[in-house]
Amino acid sequence: MKYLDEFRDPVLARRLLDEIRERVTRPRVLMEVCGGQTHSLLRYGIETELQGNVELIHGPGCPVRVTPAEAINFAQELALQPDVVVASFGDMLRVPGSTRSLADVRGAGGNVRIVYSPLDAIELARKKSDRHVVFFAVGFETTAPATALAVLQAAALGLDNFSLLVAHVRVLPAMEALMAAPGCRVQGFLAAGHVCTVTGFEEYDDFVRRHRTPVVVTGFEPVDLLGGILDCVTQLEEGRAEVTNQYARSVQRSGNVASQDVVGQVYEIADTPWRGLGVIPAGGYRLRPEFQMFDAAYRFADVASQQVTNSSVGNSGSSECHSGEVLSGRLRPIECPAFGTRCTPESPLGAPMVSSEGACSAYFRYQSQAGR
Amino acid sequence: MADESWQLHCPIPIPADSDRISLAHGEGGRLMRRLIEEQILPRFRDSGDAVRSPGDAALLPAIDSGLALTTDSFVASPLFFPGGDVGRLAVFGTVNDLVVAGAEPLWLSLSLIIEEGLPVAVLERVLDSAAAAAVEAGVRIVTGDTKVVPRGAADGLFLNTSGVGRILEPAPPGPESLQPGDELIISGPIGRHGIAILAAREQLGLTPSPETDCACLREPARCLRDAAIPVRAMRDATRGGVTAVLHEWAAASGHTLTIDAIAIPTTPDVRGAAELLGLDPLHIANEGTMLIAVPQGTGAAAVAALQGSAISREATVIGRLGQRGVAPVTVVRALGREQPLDEPSGILLPRIC
Structure with a gap:
């Protein structure tokens, strides 16, 4: 299959592995930003192959695990309202909020539907004019253009029974927050290829200059990842820190301008809570005031305020879950003491164990069986 | 018969819309009898064999071997999908369960649970398809049942089939008999049914539309038998996909099963869709593809035999058994590293990005 097989080529991958080992003069610490990259690294055993040469810290780039429990609780409350349907990407269903998941709520009679695109949620709203459809808009810059487009379409159609529960996050502010955290060991980043497809990578120039840390835009297949790692360690060995693009088949320097325009029309940048990391300045999006009527938090303000009272203890997940430390690479x-015992993909204590891209779930799937 | 038309007892009025199944069709009265006599029986009647069905039970002739019995329910949504439908699925599913147990399928029952309001034309299409599948599989549908439930109590149409087969000697001894060194064979490309259903249900708009592998495995099994391949175990890799069978066999045998990811056949449309949705074809359901274990050294002969059937012409060796290692099931991927292959847990949820 084109664009796939050549990036899983075992011969090329081996050659890159050898080159990385040759290049590294002392152990290097890199962070792959995206959860999809984490899974590939573990799935193909790349992390193990590089032991002693490169340590990979798994970054926060998985929308499922950084969506705050409060947003999930709110979605659950909405799903239990009469005449409301919550439409969500499948991944979000099993993520625990403060006490339970959307899947639990669906089992208890809540109205939750899996959709594959925000535009499917628009279709749902058109068909079910007697119901209000709330789309749970999670994800990074990758998914924001599609949800923004859904809002524009809803506005064009004059849909009164459609809104978004917005929990979109932005990746670069999270990288800033990680670099500012005490004890941060990251020497270089593999930036998330999908996100950069939309955003481009011009915005990393300033980050690299200030932190003197290489950022390599990297894809998701073994050859992509190894190419990204090689580029990053080469820069470190040569004392350079630059933004480079190892995912040129998908990413251009200025990104997808049309998508950026749509996002800019509908959303504005806002300080946003991240699960496990706290509020990150400029860490996400909210709807612009002119699209307030599509904001579920506005339309269902009564449900939202009730929910805030309920969660006034500030509970954002199980106290036994150390996802914050996992997300920040500490x-x-x-x-984690609960890993594989009290916390498994079937019965997760925190979000990183849920998603197909969560770091804990990746370790559970690909690495932990020796110890089980 | 003339008397019956004067019966006063009629608990549910006969609906005006005769194009749809109504609750009255399930009430045991005239409508139900007409449904059975006009729609169901003619499709499955077959003169000239030894089975008689004078009442609610089929009376089966004696045969001189052990019997295998299996049952399965089919709740596919949508009812029709590229390459198949729930009727075909219900017949082949039960036939395949008999085949992989080492039996020759003979007789099936077919029960219908119909949701009120189902168009009669839909029922007719499903019944036609089930009848054709039975002919293709060489089995007779000899008894059945019909129930109608109120709208909302079922999803269109649920089917149940049970099947009786004759055990053919020597039957495969089963997964407990697997030995280190045994070779693992897959009869064809994997993941086709699950992706076809998902694409049809969610209207993913993939082109070309992925087709199910829904097929009868009787012929591939016969090919193995004719070539005298000493099969240890066979299993159609339905729900949970190939991974679920591997884990079951690992648990039964106490050994480690290792597969080679690069050797596993997949069609480009399944690969593309699985990549897009973040699903692993190894976890995705099949409906006409089986896993076979044979002793070391007989894999090539088994593959050659399987290639004699159109259904299994892409059969290939995908792995082997070893002494129990770090994990019950492992997979060797592109870099050549052997890694644990976990069981699928819960429902497969498509990813966000």
Whole structure:
């Protein structure tokens, strides 16, 4: 299959592995930003192959695990309202809020539908004119253009029974927050290829200059990842720090301008809570005031305020879940005391164990069986 | 018969819309009898064999071997999908369960649970398809049942089939008999049914539309038998996909099963859709593809035999058994590293990005 097989080529991958090992003069610490990259690294055993040469810290780039429990609780409350349907990407269903998941709520009679695109939620709203459809808009810059487009379409259609529960996040502010955190060990970043397809990578120039840390835009297949790692360690060995693009088949320097325009029309940048990391300045999006009527938090302000009272203890997940430390790279998933025992993909304590891209779930799937 | 038309007892009025199944069709009265006599029986009647069905039970002739019995329910949504439909699925599903147990399928029952309001034309299409599948599989549908439930109590149409087969000697001894060194064979490209259903249900608009692998495995099994391949175990890789079968066999045998990811056949449309949705074809359901274990050294002969059937012409060796290692099931991917292959947990949820 074109664009796939050549990036899983075992011969090329081996050659890159050898080159990385040759290039590295002392152990280097890199962070792959995106959860999809984490899964590939573990799935193909790349992390193990590079042991002693490159340590990979798994970054926060998984929308499922950074969506705050409060947003999930709110979605659950909405799903239990009469005449409301919550439409969501499948991944979000099993993520626990403060006490339970959307899947639990669906089992208890809540109205939750899996959709594959925000535009499917628009279709749902058109068909079910007696129901209000709330789309749970999660994800990074990758999914924001599609949800923004849904809002524009809803406005064009004059849909009164459609709104978004917005929990969109932005990746660069999270990288800033990680670099500012005490004890940050990251020496270089593999930036998320999908996000950069939309945003481009011009905005990393300033980040690289200030932190003197290489950022390599990287894809998701083994050859992509190894190419990104090689580029990053080469820069470190040569004392350089630049933004480079190892995912040129998808990413252009200025990104997808049309998508950026749509996002800019509908959303504005806002300080946003991240699960496990707290509020990150400029860390996400909110709807612009002119699209307030499509904001579920506005339309269902009564439900939202009730929900805030309920969660006034500030509970944003199980106290036993160390996802904050995992997300910031201070704790490896297998070092968590609950890993694989009280916390498994079937019965997750926190979001990183849920998603197909969560770091804990990746370790559970690909690495932990020796110890089980 | 003339008397019956004067019966006063009529609990549910006969609906005006005769194009749809109504609750009255399930009430045991005239409508139900007409449904059975006009729609169901003619499709499955077959003169000239030894089965008699004078009442609610089929009376089966004695045969001189052990019997295999299996049952399965089919709740596919949508009822029709590229390459198949729930009727075909219901017949082949049960036939395949008998085949992989080492039996020759003979007789099936077919029960219908119909949601009120189902168009009669839909029922007719499903019944036609089930009848054709039975002919193709060489089995007779000899008894059945019909129920109608109120709208909302079922999703259109649910089917149940049970099947009886004759055990053919020597039957495969089963997964407990697997030994280190045994070779693992897959009969064809994997993941086709699950992706076809998902694409049809969610209207993913993939082109070309992925087609189900829904097929009868009787012929591939016969090919193995004719070539005298000493099969240890066979299993159609339905729900949970190939991974679920591998884990079951690992648990039964106590050994480690290792597969080679690069050797596993997949069609480009399944690969594309699985990549897009973030699903692993190894976890996705099949309906006409089986896993076969044979002793070391007989894999090539088994593959050659399987290629004698159109259904299994892409059969290939995908792995082997070893002594129990770090994990019950492992997979070797592109870089050549052997890694644990976990069981699928819960429903497969498509990813966000």
